[in-house]
Amino acid sequence: MISTQQCRILICDPHRLIVELLERVLNLDARCSVVATTTENERSVELATEHQPDAVLLGTADSRPDAFTVVGQIKSSSPRSQIILFGDASPDIVLDQALRLKTSGFVLTNESIGSLTDAVTSVVGGEQYFSPEIRNRLSFDPMRRAWQMRSPSxxxxxxxxxxxxxxxxxxxxxxxxxxxxxxxxxxxxxxxxxxxxxxxxxxxxxxxxxxxxxxxxxxx
Incomplete structure (x- = not known):
């Protein structure tokens, strides 16, 4: 688990205001250092390749068709990066696909910024993090050692x-x-x-x- 080093973070969300606010707030936390930001999914793959961040915060706000495609691309170009999705209360299929792609966490936007920083440090430390509202929709399969939907879409x-x-x-x-x-x-x-x-x-x-x-x- 990373304790003495800062978590190096890449932020990607279609809304520039969200990106800039997250960058400013996360940089105030001594545990975090935002190394790059973008509002473009394709650019996030390039930045992940370049910076090899510890964590990638990927917004899911607008259901753009490439939003999940880039998860696999980032995992391929920056294997050590842990990917955390954040957004509004998501339909089951969005959560199902996030689990299939083995993302490390999902934080809802109705949570505090503290939840997001906790998520970052948790996943970089080898754990998974899901907002309580999301966790209530999941069950843990001990055989596969993985989370899955309680009621699949x-x-x-x-x-x-x-x-x-x-x-x-x-x-x-x-x-x-x-x-x-x-x-x-x-x-x-x-x-x-x-x-x-x-x-x-x-x-x-x-x-x-x-x-x-x-x-x-x-x-x-």
């Missing part, structure tokens, strides 16, 4: 890749755009789309988009 049957494809399609992207964004072939994206619709028993893209909104995977 209907979307839990989809793989992480299928969730990425569904989120992008629900945001109005074409198969060609999804393929380009995820570095897949159009044939592969079409195959994912077919499997998604088959698993969910959905028959057209309009119904698919409505379902994704209703389940909280994307914002209206």
């Amino acid at each position: 209907q979307l839990a049957s989809l793989t992480n890749r299928q969730l990425e494809v569904l989120r992008l399609l629900a945001h109005g992207q074409s198969v060609k755009e999804v393929a380009r964004g995820l570095h897949l072939s159009e044939k592969s994206v079409d195959s994912h789309k077919y499997r998604i619709m088959s698993k969910l028993n959905i028959h057209d893209r309009v119904e698919l988009a409505r379902f994704a909104i209703r389940e909280g995977l994307v914002s209206p």
Whole structure:
């Protein structure tokens, strides 16, 4: 556990005001040092690669289609970085995906700043941190030694890749755009789309988009 060294932190949130406030407040805590900030998810991957921070605070406020894609990218480019998500009360599918991606914590924005600094020091010390309201929606699986949803979303049957494809399609992207964004072939994206619709028993893209909104995977 880091005790004598400061926790080096990268902050990413779409709202500049939030980023600047968090940077200022966290830097007042002797345990923390903010090494970089950004409002762009793609830029957060570059900054994580450059700075190799102890912790990455990633805002989930606006359900942008790339919000979860960058979690895997950051884990790949900066393996030692612990990722903490923060945002409003999230739909089950958002929490489910956060758990699948093995993020280290989730802090709700109705918590105090002290909860956020506690989360940072906890995850850097090798623990996980979830706001009490979120923890009440989880159960711990001792066999897998991992947290899971008490009541899985209907979307839990989809793989992480299928969730990425569904989120992008629900945001109005074409198969060609999804393929380009995820570095897949159009044939592969079409195959994912077919499997998604088959698993969910959905028959057209309009119904698919409505379902994704209703389940909280994307914002209206």
